[in-house]
């Protein structure tokens with residue numbers, strides 16, 4: 001199985017390192033041809049405004065939409081989650097998400113870079129130590145969306161909708177592999 005990582009901006013290397021730990025072949029995606037023969041695609045964390053602009057400059061918006069609409073799996077962390085959402089609250093001007101998941105997310109919901117933190121969370125029944133870096137929060141989930149993680153105060157930080165997975169946090173930065181393993185299972189059984 002080959003998994004692509006959108007390699008326009010953000011923590012591409014950390015995702016590739018995590019997939020390598022799981023002995024998964026990876027491809028850095030910078031043009032539409034790179035999506036060929038992939039079972040899944042990861043949208044890394046970074047800056048969602050920049051990622052959105054670069055997707056247009058690199059003519060990747062339509063190909064990524066087609067990839068997901070064909071049933072292939074996609075996983076967005078942090079800025080990647082924002083990129084997948086169909087509603088972005090506190091968005092930057094001109095920011096355009098892919099609008100694939102039926103969720104509303106609020107950008108920078110915990111404050112500035114200085115308010116970033118690590119937290120032990122439950123992800124689908126498994127305890128993980130993960131990083132929140134200028135992270136978004138999911139403020140609304142549609143009917144088809146499954147909640148996989150909440151903070152102790154009830155705020156939603158990981159969701160799945162069919163072949164799409166999104167986390168507010170970065171499991172790849174603290175060395176956790178479980179969420180990527182979960183995603184590989186999704187990718188190996190296309191919807």
Ligand code: GLN
Nearest residue numbers: 045046047048078079134
């Ligand atoms: N705050 C960033 C954004 O709005 C996301 C930060 C991250 O991906 N770690 O895109």
